[in-house]
Every structure is written in C-alpha cells, then in structure tokens.
Amino acid sequence: MKILIIGANGQLGKDMVTACKAANHDTVGVDLPQIDITDGNQTSRFISSVKPDTIINCAAFTAVDRCESDRAKAFAANRDGVAHLAEAAATCGAALAHISTDYVFDGTKREPYVETDLPNPRSVYGESKLAGEQVLAKILPRHYIFRIAWLYGLQGANFVKTIRTIALQKAHNGESLRVVDDQVGTPTYTREVCAQILAVLSQNTFGLFHCTAEGACSWYAFARHIIESYRIAVDLQPCTTVEFPRPAPRPANSVLENARLKKEGLNRMVEWRQAFAAFLEEERQPSGE
Numbered sequence: 001m002k003i004l005i006i007g008a009n010g011q012l013g014k015d016m017v018t019a020c021k022a023a024n025h026d027t028v029g030v031d032l033p034q035i036d037i038t039d040g041n042q043t044s045r046f047i048s049s050v051k052p053d054t055i056i057n058c059a060a061f062t063a064v065d066r067c068e069s070d071r072a073k074a075f076a077a078n079r080d081g082v083a084h085l086a087e088a089a090a091t092c093g094a095a096l097a098h099i100s101t102d103y104v105f106d107g108t109k110r111e112p113y114v115e116t117d118l119p120n121p122r123s124v125y126g127e128s129k130l131a132g133e134q135v136l137a138k139i140l141p142r143h144y145i146f147r148i149a150w151l152y153g154l155q156g157a158n159f160v161k162t163i164r165t166i167a168l169q170k171a172h173n174g175e176s177l178r179v180v181d182d183q184v185g186t187p188t189y190t191r192e193v194c195a196q197i198l199a200v201l202s203q204n205t206f207g208l209f210h211c212t213a214e215g216a217c218s219w220y221a222f223a224r225h226i227i228e229s230y231r232i233a234v235d236l237q238p239c240t241t242v243e244f245p246r247p248a249p250r251p252a253n254s255v256l257e258n259a260r261l262k263k264e265g266l267n268r269m270v271e272w273r274q275a276f277a278a279f280l281e282e283e284r285q286p287s288g289e
C-alpha cells in the first residue's frame, strides 16, 4: 500500500511512519509546514500529488487546555482539517484512517465505553474531535476512526516523561508529588496503536474502533507505576480533580472497551502494564530516546 501519514512529526505520527516502513508499505510522512490541513486547497494539492491508497491522519490540535481558550483553532484543525482530508481522499480514491479520543465521552458511565455509546464531550477539545469524526463519516464511506487514550511513547511529550522529570525534581528537593486519583482511563503505548491500526487496515473493515490497551487505572496509579519502574524515591500522594483544577474538564471515567476489534477478531492490544514493560524495554535499546 502507498500510505500517507499526516502529522508525521508528532508523538504518534513518528512511530506510525516507522511502523509503516517496517511493514514494507510505500510510506510518505508529512507535517507542518509542508501541509497545513486547515488549508483546503493546499491539502487537496498535496494529496493529489502523492496519490496514496490510504491516508493516516495523526495531525490534530492536541493541547487540551489551550483548546478552551482557542476554540477557533481547535475546530479549524480537528474538524475542518479532517473535512479537507476526507474531501481530498474522496477525490483521489483513497481511504482515510483518522485518530480520535476518549475525551468525546463525558465520563459519567460506570462501565467502559463501547463504540455504540453516545458521545457527550465536556471540553472544547472533545467537541472538536467529535465534530471531526462526524464530518469524516459524512464525507467519506471508506474511513476508519480509531479512538485512542492516554497516549505515551518514545517520541514527543507525554505523561510518562512529565512524571519522570517532575518526580526526579521533587525527590531531589525532598518535596511530595500529587497526582489526581479520581480520573480513570487506560495508558496506551504508541507502538501498540500503530500495529493495531495496520492490522485493521489490512482487512478493509471500515468504521469506528475503540483502540486502547486492556485494563484501567487512575493517573495516580499510572504515576506510581512509572516512579516504581524508574526507581524514583519520591513521596507520591493522591489528590482529587477539584484540588488540581485545569482549564478543560476531563472525564472521570474514560475507559474504552475495544468491543468492535474483539467482535471482528482483530484485537491485539495487551494489558497496559505489559505494554508499558515493552515501552521500557524499547527505551533501553540503543535506538530508543
């Protein structure tokens, strides 16, 4: 397959390029400023020059708190950008795989969310990502939407790197580290997501897929697992969301069930601690960052 990856310099995009090349796909990766998906004409020109079989969109405005104060930018990238990609894909006969988020849900459900649950985003980021899903489904029948969550990997900034850095500082200064314990979700490793997406693309099974690791934990439990894995002797304390206010509201429960992947016999996502062990192993390799 000729695969075009948009957002190829991002946390997921970089690993997606590597995964596609490793699977011997004819792979083209692109990001700002070569392509700006908020610009419909430029996007259309770029895609018709590449003529991909499949586009994987890893590009988005992902700064969840900044979306609250810049609604226009959030919708320009996360809704209109997806519409431009879908229109360009339709013109050149390509399929489009798009990445979405657990934050499309309000977090009030007690059980894990399945694909048939009604989204009800609480943040501008979640609203704009849901709008992106909706325009894609409307414009292009040959689409895939993968809702992922709590992403970490070797590339870019993420919770693992942030906690490791802050924990080392706090340990050095003899201070405690407080992390919210009343938001539950599933840490999900970029490389697992890439492998899962490629497995689905090889089947031509279109539509919506929840795509996270198995199991769940709170941010506090994830932080504890991180500091223990790196053997950082910091005093880690749980706190509540109310004690740690952020501009964008987060869902209390954003655990996703990979119901569709399981139904199709395609689920290859492993338990989150097992995936984290694989991440640590990759990080120790000379090529890891």
Ligand SMILES: NC(=O)c1ccc[n+]([C@@H]2O[C@H](COP(=O)([O-])OP(=O)(O)OC[C@H]3O[C@@H](n4cnc5c(N)ncnc54)[C@H](OP(=O)(O)O)[C@@H]3O)[C@@H](O)[C@H]2O)c1
Pocket: 006, 007, 008, 009, 010, 011, 012, 013, 031, 032, 035, 036, 037, 038, 057, 058, 059, 060, 061, 062, 077, 081, 099, 100, 101, 102, 129, 148, 149, 150, 151, 152, 156
């Ligand atoms: N990170 C998470 O925990 C998480 C959770 C659930 C879902 N997701 C979804 O997963 C996907 C990948 O996330 P990520 O963490 O890899 O994000 P990321 O590291 O922020 O990467 C996004 C990439 O898209 C680029 N981009 C932004 N606006 C663009 C535009 N208008 N045109 C072209 N490229 C543009 C960014 O460039 P600049 O850096 O130059 O802006 C960046 O290289 C996103 O769809 C995100 O919504 C992420």
